[in-house]
Amino acid sequence: MDGYYAWMIVATALVLMMTTPALALFYGGMSRSKSVLNMMMMSYVSLGIVGIVYVLWGWSMAFAGDDVGSLFGNPFDAWALKDVPWESYIGGVMFQMTFAAITVALISGAIADRVKLSAWVLFVPVWVTVCYFPISHQVWSTGVGFVSKHFGAQDYAGGTVVHINAGVAGLVLALVIGKRVGFGKEPMRPHNLTLTMIGAGLLWFGWYGFNVGSMVFLEGDGGEKDIAQFMSETGVTFLNTTIATCAAMLGWLAMERILHGKATSLGAASGIVAGLVAITPSCGAVDITGAIVIGAAAGVLCAWAVGLKFKVGMDDSLDVVGVHLVGGLVGTLLIGLFSTADAPGGIDGLFYGGGFGSLGDQAAAAGWAILWTGVLTTVIAFAIKFTLGWRVTEEAEVEGIDSDQHGESAYDLHSGLGGGTTAPSTSVLAKHTVTEGVNA
Amino acid sequence: MDGYYAWMIVATALVLMMTTPALALFYGGMSRSKSVLNMMMMSYVSLGIVGIVYVLWGWSMAFAGDDVGSLFGNPFDAWALKDVPWESYIGGVMFQMTFAAITVALISGAIADRVKLSAWVLFVPVWVTVCYFPISHQVWSTGVGFVSKHFGAQDYAGGTVVHINAGVAGLVLALVIGKRVGFGKEPMRPHNLTLTMIGAGLLWFGWYGFNVGSMVFLEGDGGEKDIAQFMSETGVTFLNTTIATCAAMLGWLAMERILHGKATSLGAASGIVAGLVAITPSCGAVDITGAIVIGAAAGVLCAWAVGLKFKVGMDDSLDVVGVHLVGGLVGTLLIGLFSTADAPGGIDGLFYGGGFGSLGDQAAAAGWAILWTGVLTTVIAFAIKFTLGWRVTEEAEVEGIDSDQHGESAYDLHSGLGGGTTAPSTSVLAKHTVTEGVNA
Amino acid sequence: MDGYYAWMIVATALVLMMTTPALALFYGGMSRSKSVLNMMMMSYVSLGIVGIVYVLWGWSMAFAGDDVGSLFGNPFDAWALKDVPWESYIGGVMFQMTFAAITVALISGAIADRVKLSAWVLFVPVWVTVCYFPISHQVWSTGVGFVSKHFGAQDYAGGTVVHINAGVAGLVLALVIGKRVGFGKEPMRPHNLTLTMIGAGLLWFGWYGFNVGSMVFLEGDGGEKDIAQFMSETGVTFLNTTIATCAAMLGWLAMERILHGKATSLGAASGIVAGLVAITPSCGAVDITGAIVIGAAAGVLCAWAVGLKFKVGMDDSLDVVGVHLVGGLVGTLLIGLFSTADAPGGIDGLFYGGGFGSLGDQAAAAGWAILWTGVLTTVIAFAIKFTLGWRVTEEAEVEGIDSDQHGESAYDLHSGLGGGTTAPSTSVLAKHTVTEGVNA
Amino acid sequence: MKLVTAVIKPHKWEDVREALEAFGVTGMTVSEVSGYGRQKGHTEVYRGAEYDIALVPKIRIEIVVGNDDADDVVGIIVKTAQTGRIGDGKVWVSPVDTVVRVRTGDRDDAAL
Amino acid sequence: MKLVTAVIKPHKWEDVREALEAFGVTGMTVSEVSGYGRQKGHTEVYRGAEYDIALVPKIRIEIVVGNDDADDVVGIIVKTAQTGRIGDGKVWVSPVDTVVRVRTGDRDDAAL
Amino acid sequence: MKLVTAVIKPHKWEDVREALEAFGVTGMTVSEVSGYGRQKGHTEVYRGAEYDIALVPKIRIEIVVGNDDADDVVGIIVKTAQTGRIGDGKVWVSPVDTVVRVRTGDRDDAAL
Numbered sequence A, B, C: 001m002d003g004y005y006a007w008m009i010v011a012t013a014l015v016l017m018m019t020t021p022a023l024a025l026f027y028g029g030m031s032r033s034k035s036v037l038n039m040m041m042m043s044y045v046s047l048g049i050v051g052i053v054y055v056l057w058g059w060s061m062a063f064a065g066d067d068v069g070s071l072f073g074n075p076f077d078a079w080a081l082k083d084v085p086w087e088s089y090i091g092g093v094m095f096q097m098t099f100a101a102i103t104v105a106l107i108s109g110a111i112a113d114r115v116k117l118s119a120w121v122l123f124v125p126v127w128v129t130v131c132y133f134p135i136s137h138q139v140w141s142t143g144v145g146f147v148s149k150h151f152g153a154q155d156y157a158g159g160t161v162v163h164i165n166a167g168v169a170g171l172v173l174a175l176v177i178g179k180r181v182g183f184g185k186e187p188m189r190p191h192n193l194t195l196t197m198i199g200a201g202l203l204w205f206g207w208y209g210f211n212v213g214s215m216v217f218l219e220g221d222g223g224e225k226d227i228a229q230f231m232s233e234t235g236v237t238f239l240n241t242t243i244a245t246c247a248a249m250l251g252w253l254a255m256e257r258i259l260h261g262k263a264t265s266l267g268a269a270s271g272i273v274a275g276l277v278a279i280t281p282s283c284g285a286v287d288i289t290g291a292i293v294i295g296a297a298a299g300v301l302c303a304w305a306v307g308l309k310f311k312v313g314m315d316d317s318l319d320v321v322g323v324h325l326v327g328g329l330v331g332t333l334l335i336g337l338f339s340t341a342d343a344p345g346g347i348d349g350l351f352y353g354g355g356f357g358s359l360g361d362q363a364a365a366a367g368w369a370i371l372w373t374g375v376l377t378t379v380i381a382f383a384i385k386f387t388l389g390w391r392v393t394e395e396a397e398v399e400g401i402d403s404d405q406h407g408e409s410a411y412d413l414h415s416g417l418g419g420g421t422t423a424p425s426t427s428v429l430a431k432h433t434v435t436e437g438v439n440a
Numbered sequence D, E, F: 001m002k003l004v005t006a007v008i009k010p011h012k013w014e015d016v017r018e019a020l021e022a023f024g025v026t027g028m029t030v031s032e033v034s035g036y037g038r039q040k041g042h043t044e045v046y047r048g049a050e051y052d053i054a055l056v057p058k059i060r061i062e063i064v065v066g067n068d069d070a071d072d073v074v075g076i077i078v079k080t081a082q083t084g085r086i087g088d089g090k091v092w093v094s095p096v097d098t099v100v101r102v103r104t105g106d107r108d109d110a111a112l
């Protein structure tokens, strides 16, 4: 089994790489140049905080601690990994930690350009503790967690736990925190699509750790059966993840072509992510047909969904709802239709003669996650709103949150006599003072 | 063998990462800022299409289907992977798919800035079906494929199948499609070399999956012998890949210094790719000396070759011919001289007392690939030219293909009062209209 | 053991990726836009040269050659890997090569924007031969090397060998080569922090190869014990690397908030690297508490240290001293306090009842590395200064080293009518001449 | 003919353009510039080094108009661009001998 | 002295520069600007949000010339920059009291 | 009123600003431009293709001043920006009918 173990070292590092820098780039490129650094910081800080929190009490609440009413584990049982064997540090603790980190980081896209760093630093640990750890316990503590026990829904790598979860939280925060100054009036176009393209590519790369690394052994004794399962099941999840993503990219581009006449690179990047989101819960449940259909459906539906926010007038800035909630639901629910007993999951969905059972389970699981996170995130959001406060001043937002919150600007592309752009860079023309002892 | 299997999961993901984002960045950085998104899109779309096509009939044509005249496999035998065991989904199907995807993506560099997305979307599936799948069958279906049967040439990871193949196709398309407006007159310098440097670095990283992952077992029964081969042969291919690339980088820089007086960063990035291309077929055939010589030769010769297009007046925009065709030939032919029986390939080349046999085989294989792809790509190129048409309007080309084909522009670096560049960004000064129901 | 072997293939590729492109990006983003290419080139060239040198005599001097006075191995014993088995090409030779490459590349940050490429090309091979190979031999040739024999200090992955070593060399070069024109007067702010953020993220990702890949087997016979060690020790090093880095990021940000009122993205990126540096020697020596403390200490102390250079008026341009020397010392010395017998290292430090023994050993090892490299780097630095000369002309430095040394400029963001920035790009307005036969 | 040059705050550009359009100005030339004056810039800190950004971004508008329209155009710009806070900018009028439309060669009023 | 200011299409810059060089203009100052006028911009769509790019990039050329040369310079620019399609741009001439060469302190005609 | 326009070398900007500040100039508008003249650009080579960069970056400063101050301001700029090497730039003075402060509507001298 050291082969499987070697894979899990890589898989864990890959998922960590998804938050920093991949997601930070994907989001950063879509924000304005005056707020790209703040956008990236939200991802980096999420990982920084969750990395510590998960080791202290996250693992205990999600898996190791004694179950409390099928809702979560006792945070103190395995506090700071007490009595947790080194063998499960990587495939267990660290692998799961990276999921928690990226889930909360995903939320940041909904509230771009307007949130105080301090508010975010407060939100991250509270939210993962109240929303993420419990849901991952409820869904993934097989036979123990609430969802697993009552609905036995399939969620291979986190359709409910990660994407619906983050999507709902993003929806709530976008509503509670409100729109950016000038939303719907001023242009808020992506400032650097090359960053978004890099981010999408690296997310795709890292997602193999995410999905293919999420295999659970049937035997778990490290024997022949486990190895055989490793060498066959991962083939299915890898292939499904790949073709669903390809189908979603093409689906999004086709939809754009129909709706707006042109297929865009932002559409390709977005389609990739939408497909990866939708195949996340379903990569172990469906066959090739199912994977292609789920991917294509996610691409088409998300491409349509991202336009809705302007209608309802909600500033879900980088479409966490349109991509992660919608994509997560597509993947979670379509399992009910396309799940097949010939796939590792071993359950037949409606179209494979399995009746409505699976569909019902999937819907129930999704509904429960939406309910739990919807309610609790609302409480957290208002609590912060009426205490610390979420938003930077309106002037700071107009001038740019990078300058206000971090005292930085992302670019200084003036290049003196060296050619290239000779745009007036304010800082180049600036007076530089090294404040003696500023650090003393 | 689960260790080898674990490696193949990673290797496959690595090669996929080479197309998106690595190659897209390498090419995108070299194109102009008004066409960088289109350039990147060509890589992304290639993977999107090939990912589906390969699973449907590619694997069947390349390997699984019954051989048809030693030229290709029957596409319908293993349609949609019928009867293909899960065990071969990764190391087999997906690993090979990523090769097909990057090969066609490589071609896009030759026709940068001027091709309609629709034409490319049509070309990709046709070309891989007519040129890539057959050649990979002919070379890599051992004892069955035409090249393998008659010449028994060595092509460890794709010198003929990938690089000569893509290089010839690029040459043909560049000639059929014609020059960019203003080629040779207007400046067409790289717009963002930092992207090209990132791309080159990530290509190098991913190339270990490409070369080291291409090992073929002698026994293949998963026994001790296989494991021993895995743990020794990969050492040779990894080391050869590394030192050849280093030698090529230094070779290109030295050549630049001689020709132009200065060694450039674009030269370093280009040298890296040239070296990787040349060592691709030869990484399992040569020893340390051979690897260094092949790398250095590729660096020097490609650095010289990229200048030729201006002489012949052919607009191979990003030097697919100069780097991939030339580099692929260098690697493929030098095997005939430096191949050694002490390497995994086990064949002695001319300089190692093996006579001209190997050199002849290598030349024949290269010639055949050039012939096959040269003829068939010409047919495809003209077919598209006289039906759908390849090129965007001249005005669109001047205004920028990103705007014309995708309705996007890559950068909007205006940063309001937040400092940084204050270049006039048209869009910042633009009127923003959220078209109600645009998506409804 | 093929699982462990599979991991080492990946680990080696990961560390190689740290130099190109990760470190090049981290440094490049911090430099000015007129010198970013030169900054990146220094990393790329380092790898290019060391890749060849290490295979020729580096491996022999570091490990394979007969020991010479416990100082280094005989460079000629295993010249060009004579008699080195293929099995040790990856986990041994190549893995160690990537360490040498990144160590010398790290130094370049101290002398940004002002050094001739030719001087750097000369420095790299000399320095690794005189400083890196010997120190890696002295520390890591267990029981043979000077440091290992006399102090038995713990340096799991290179606190002394890599970071203190590079830090001291950077200090010496910064002093010998002198300040940049306008240092302390003109603004020299980072020109593109998104590159620095990408770099930091990829460095973190690659660092798992660096630390987790540095495990040494107790038995080494590939038996059960080895596998068990692999599957438990790597868990500790992976987890410690992660949480120390998280703690360092938060520590740096907190320190910035206190010192300057704002937490910056450059601070987050810097904190990540500082934490990774400090946990490099200690990841196998401490428990969770130790890892968090070491990380936090590194973040806080380095955040303070980077301000010192302005006081002493030394132009350590990108803080190689402030981050790598200081961070390396923090990690190396705190082992003496927090090392615990419950960790893989198996040694108790002061706070764990081990007395001052460990602390003394650590201090001695650090001191020795500082002494050795300090003296020898000074000799090399002056030798180059009085022969070839280090610096470009003052005018070249003002106009930009990219233009002077490479004849390039990184960015040309003019995008014609395609929208985006319309900054006057000199080259767009330039006359383009394809010099016939320039390459003939 | 007159040349009206206005330096205003970036976020006021949109309003000014609309007001001028309404008045009947058919064209103008715009560029982004940096302003130095009473309005102060801000400070940035990178690894302990403080940078005092003295300049503030402004939008510069050039409009060639007939003699009679000059005052009205100035009035419109001042009215629309005014926020009352320091840094609102300046508008100045200078004489122009002649203006030509490149496309047609038309001169002066006919060129606008 | 006169100041000739020309706003033209970017891809015409090269021709204009050569024509002026041929005529004997030894120097000029160039900047990229955005133009607003009859020529319309284009539209971009990002995730269903349409952006109407109202401005089009232009090149702005400033040339200080002697009184007698002004007309010829204007003529050359108009001739060379003309494509006949909307958006060709404008050229205007305004009076200059004096011009100084920084390097030498020479004034007026001697400064050019 | 007069408009003083100066085109200087970028690295001289800081000195010029300080000198003008000392003299009492309270505001100015700055932009980066490209200069064409006696000073030659440089050459870049990308994969064997040579690019001759004809333009050199310059800083362009616009200052509206009272009639009496114009000469002094010109003198200060010439003195401070001078390096004596080709490419130091030009300074020219042109008439201004009126200048308005957007914030207050003040005119002419009161507007500065």
Ligand SMILES: Nc1ncnc2c1ncn2[C@@H]1O[C@H](COP(=O)(O)OP(=O)(O)O)[C@@H](O)[C@H]1O
Pocket (backbone or CB within 6 Å): D007, D034, D035, D036, D037, D038, D039, D056, D058, D085, D086, D087, D088, D089, D090, F026, F027, F028, F029, F030, F062, F063, F064, F065, F101, F102, F103, F112
């Ligand atoms: N004398 C001047 N000449 C040219 N431009 C000026 C002058 N004084 C100010 N400006 C421009 O007007 C802008 C606003 O001026 P400032 O003094 O900051 O505020 P206010 O005009 O409200 O007093 C400045 O940023 C600068 O661009």
Ligand SMILES: Nc1ncnc2c1ncn2[C@@H]1O[C@H](COP(=O)(O)OP(=O)(O)O)[C@@H](O)[C@H]1O
Pocket (backbone or CB within 6 Å): D026, D027, D028, D029, D030, D062, D063, D064, D065, D101, D102, D103, D112, E007, E034, E035, E036, E037, E038, E039, E056, E058, E085, E086, E087, E088, E089, E090
């Ligand atoms: N009144 C004006 N003042 C200054 N610049 C103008 C004016 N009118 C037009 N321009 C400039 O001339 C350019 C071309 O004008 P436009 O009306 O689009 O086409 P045309 O000049 O062919 O009628 C505009 O983009 C703008 O930069």
Ligand SMILES: Nc1ncnc2c1ncn2[C@@H]1O[C@H](COP(=O)(O)OP(=O)(O)O)[C@@H](O)[C@H]1O
Pocket (backbone or CB within 6 Å): E026, E027, E028, E029, E030, E062, E063, E064, E065, E101, E102, E103, E112, F007, F034, F035, F036, F037, F038, F039, F056, F058, F085, F086, F087, F088, F089, F090
């Ligand atoms: N006739 C002109 N009109 C406007 N600007 C000019 C003119 N001649 C020169 N310049 C500007 O002055 C700069 C310096 O001129 P140049 O001839 O290179 O050196 P010098 O002024 O020392 O002779 C040029 O780069 C250009 O920006």
